[in-house]
Amino acid sequence: MIFGRTFIIFIYFLFVLFFGLILRFSHIFSDFCETFHPPDNKQTYDYIIVGGGSAGSILANKLSRNGIDKVLVLEAGKNTIDLLSIPSISLLLQNSPYDWKYATVPQKNSCLGLNQNVSLWPMGKLLGGTSMLNNMLYVRGHKEDFNEWFKDKEDYYYSDVINYFKQIEDLLDVSDLAFSTELSDIVFNAAENLGYSILHCNYDSKLGFNKPKATLNKGKRWTSADSLKQLHRNNLVIRTSCLVEKILFRSNFEAYGVKFKFLNKNYEAFAQKAVILSAGVIGSPKILMLSGIGEKTHLEKLGIEPIVDLPVGNNLQDHLTTGLDLVLLDHSLNIGIEQMLSPFALLEYFLKGSGPLTTTGCEVMAFLNTTKTHTKPDIQFMIMPLGIKEDNGYYLRTLMGISDNVWSNYFAKIPHKSLTILPVLLHPKSRGTVRLASKNPLDQPLIDPQYLSDPRDVAVLIEGIELIKKLISTKEFKSFGAEFNQVIFPGCSNYIFDTKDYWECYIRHLTITAYHPIGTCRMGKTEDPTTVVDFNFQVKGTNKLYVVDGSVIPSLTSGNINGPILMLAGMAADALSKINYLSTKTCDFMDVFLRENICCV
Ligand SMILES: Cc1cc2nc3c(=O)[nH]c(=O)nc-3n(C[C@H](O)[C@H](O)[C@H](O)COP(=O)(O)OP(=O)(O)OC[C@H]3O[C@@H](n4cnc5c(N)ncnc54)[C@H](O)[C@@H]3O)c2cc1C
Numbered sequence: 324m325i326f327g328r329t330f331i332i333f334i335y336f337l338f339v340l341f342f343g344l345i346l347r348f349s350h351i352f353s354d355f356c357e358t359f360h361p362p363d364n365k366q367t368y369d370y371i372i373v374g375g376g377s378a379g380s381i382l383a384n385k386l387s388r389n390g391i392d393k394v395l396v397l398e399a400g401k402n403t404i405d406l407l408s409i410p411s412i413s414l415l416l417q418n419s420p421y422d423w424k425y426a427t428v429p430q431k432n433s434c435l436g437l438n439q440n441v442s443l444w445p446m447g448k449l450l451g452g453t454s455m456l457n458n459m460l461y462v463r464g465h466k467e468d469f470n471e472w473f474k475d476k477e478d479y480y481y482s483d484v485i486n487y488f489k490q491i492e493d494l495l496d497v498s499d500l501a502f503s504t505e506l507s508d509i510v511f512n513a514a515e516n517l518g519y520s521i522l523h524c525n526y527d528s529k530l531g532f533n534k535p536k537a538t539l540n541k542g543k544r545w546t547s548a549d550s551l552k553q554l555h556r557n558n559l560v561i562r563t564s565c566l567v568e569k570i571l572f573r574s575n576f577e578a579y580g581v582k583f584k585f586l587n588k589n590y591e592a593f594a595q596k597a598v599i600l601s602a603g604v605i606g607s608p609k610i611l612m613l614s615g616i617g618e619k620t621h622l623e624k625l626g627i628e629p630i631v632d633l634p635v636g637n638n639l640q641d642h643l644t645t646g647l648d649l650v651l652l653d654h655s656l657n658i659g660i661e662q663m664l665s666p667f668a669l670l671e672y673f674l675k676g677s678g679p680l681t682t683t684g685c686e687v688m689a690f691l692n693t694t695k696t697h698t699k700p701d702i703q704f705m706i707m708p709l710g711i712k713e714d715n716g717y718y719l720r721t722l723m724g725i726s727d728n729v730w731s732n733y734f735a736k737i738p739h740k741s742l743t744i745l746p747v748l749l750h751p752k753s754r755g756t757v758r759l760a761s762k763n764p765l766d767q768p769l770i771d772p773q774y775l776s777d778p779r780d781v782a783v784l785i786e787g788i789e790l791i792k793k794l795i796s797t798k799e800f801k802s803f804g805a806e807f808n809q810v811i812f813p814g815c816s817n818y819i820f821d822t823k824d825y826w827e828c829y830i831r832h833l834t835i836t837a838y839h840p841i842g843t844c845r846m847g848k849t850e851d852p853t854t855v856v857d858f859n860f861q862v863k864g865t866n867k868l869y870v871v872d873g874s875v876i877p878s879l880t881s882g883n884i885n886g887p888i889l890m891l892a893g894m895a896a897d898a899l900s901k902i903n904y905l906s907t908k909t910c911d912f913m914d915v916f917l918r919e920n921i922c923c924v
């Protein structure tokens with residue numbers, strides 16, 4: 324070979340460095356351009372939507388559709404540039420100025436193999452939000468998941484949920500993968516021989532193996548913000564670089580606008596119909612708490628005057644995974660750094676919209692159950708043709724915060740190529756919190772998912788690893804040159820390899836987020852003390868204030884969550900446009916009860 328591996332890695336290293344600089348430069352450049360276009364101050368709209376991410380973009384689209392209602396979208400991040408639509412580029416967006424760069428607090432029972440016992444949580448800080456740096460995999464979720472969300476709702480029909488999904492699928496391009504290796508055939512043959520079903524299309528998380536669908540348009544990343552930007556409606560204003568800090572309230576708990584910063588200057592905007600928070604699972608609870616809506620004792624401790632006492636920031640849940648590089652391979656598949664950096668890949672992408680640059684990472688998905696009692700899956704496999712070892716530890720491992728010790732004593736010791744079968748815990752029992760660190764809107768909040776605090780979560784992940792072993796021991800995988808990784812994980816050498824205790828130790832060390840946090844502004848019936856918004860997405864005890872994004876989801880679905888978030892946004896837009904905003908609620912008994920002795924005018 325003319326180009327040695329070291330040379331390729333060196334080129335890759337330069338590329339990552341160079342691209343990082345481009346991102347930083349483009350960010351500074353848009354700051355500069357924006358100084359010439361300040362937003363209007365103290366202007367009145369019908370709706371103000373805070374956050375132009377997955378959910379916010381759908382809302383803005385639907386609420387401005389009638390051409391009459393004036394809609395303002397305030398997004399803290401920048402506009403996107405076309406370059407960022409190349410699917411595989413998204414990994415480079417993490418830890419860039421287009422990422423909020425959140426991190427959890429040190430975990431007690433998990434993440435022990437990560438720097439500081441901390442899990443890194445990238446989230447998109449740009450138009451398109453986190454859907455600009457996600458893996459684009461599109462799943463609806465299992466019927467039972469939605470029945471669970473809406474079990475207390477009157478006139479709930481699953482068919483409504485499906486109709487909202489269909490609307491999303493009409494708006495967004497959901498297509499087959501534009502690239503795959505020979506891995507998928509091997510997996511399907513192995514799975515079939517083990518008795519699993521192979522499904523051609525599996526939107527609703529049926530048990531079995533399938534090829535995933537992705538939000539791709541001719542090989543390009545396709546987000547809800549893309550379809551928003553194509554509209555040119557006079558009644559729709561989208562402003563970037565506007566960080567919303569606080570909701571403005573009238574005396575009767577009626578939200579009438581927001582306070583925001585644009586390039587360090589204070590601005591206000593007013594809404595006649597509604598203020599809608601779509602700032603994501605961290606952003607939305609943060610704005611609520613900064614505005615005095617949250618647990619009273621927490622707010623008082625920080626010197627924030629409590630307005631409504633609600634369990635904001637509780638019920639935090641996330642999909643967890645583990646098992647990086649557990650499967651070794653004696654040869655490489657036709658994807659890797661070499662292929663990604665090759666000029667042919669670029670040509671193929673720009674000419675045909677296909678090739679390795681369009682990869683979502685994941686080639687095969689599976690939904691599996693580890694107990695007979697479940698009709699819905701409790702484990703999802705995401706099967707990828709590459710391992711984290713692929714780039715010799717230069718970049719990929721830093722995205723997960725894998726510690727030097729773990730890298731040099733585990734991953735660097737693996738003699739082979741690797742592929743990835745991630746077992747994702749679909750229905751975790753552990754619950755965490757998001758709290759403010761201070762009343763300064765610029766401070767990162769305290770995120771504590773309390774990963775694996777419930778031992779049942781560990782048990783399911785161990786079952787997931789057992790399933791991987793079963794798959795790998797099939798003759799299809801054996802003759803493909805795959806074997807199970809036997810290197811002992813640092814910190815777990817006190818346990819006998821491949822016992823339950825060993826795997827528990829392993830999982831508590833290599834605890835990796837699947838990037839699906841939800842639940843911090845839980846939706847449900849008004850009387851339920853654990854809920855923050857009602858089934859109309861309205862923040863309880865307030866008027867004209869709504870939350871619509873991943874934070875309202877009560878419990879995780881059986882699959883990736885961007886689809887369900889987009890579906891909810893479509894549902895919320897319809898609910899919001901049906902409300903008669905002229906009739907401001909008077910202060911009835913229920914309101915007084917919720918607001919705890921606060922006098923209504
Ligand atoms: C690495 C990664 C991979 C993923 N892969 C997949 C996948 O393959 N499939 C899938 O279905 N899901 C995936 N997800 C999850 C999915 O993308 C997110 O759950 C989803 O995009 C969240 O949507 P949202 O509308 O709730 O929030 P977001 O899309 O994050 O939108 C929130 C928006 O609000 C803005 N904002 C926040 N605070 C403020 C403020 N104070 N003022 C103004 N604006 C503010 C943010 O900048 C952002 O644009 C992935 C996530 C990550 C991180």
Ligand SMILES: *[C@@H]1O[C@H](CO)[C@@H](O)[C@H](O)[C@H]1NC(C)=O
Pocket residue numbers: 429430431435439440
């Ligand atoms: C991480 O966890 C280990 C093991 O429990 C502990 O010894 C260490 O102090 C923790 N580090 C931090 C920063 O919490």
Ligand SMILES: *[C@@H]1O[C@H](CO)[C@@H](O)[C@H](O)[C@H]1NC(C)=O
Pocket residue numbers: 692693694695696697698
């Ligand atoms: C998964 O569910 C199916 C159908 O409900 C059942 O037949 C099967 O035994 C379950 N699998 C396990 C591992 O329990």
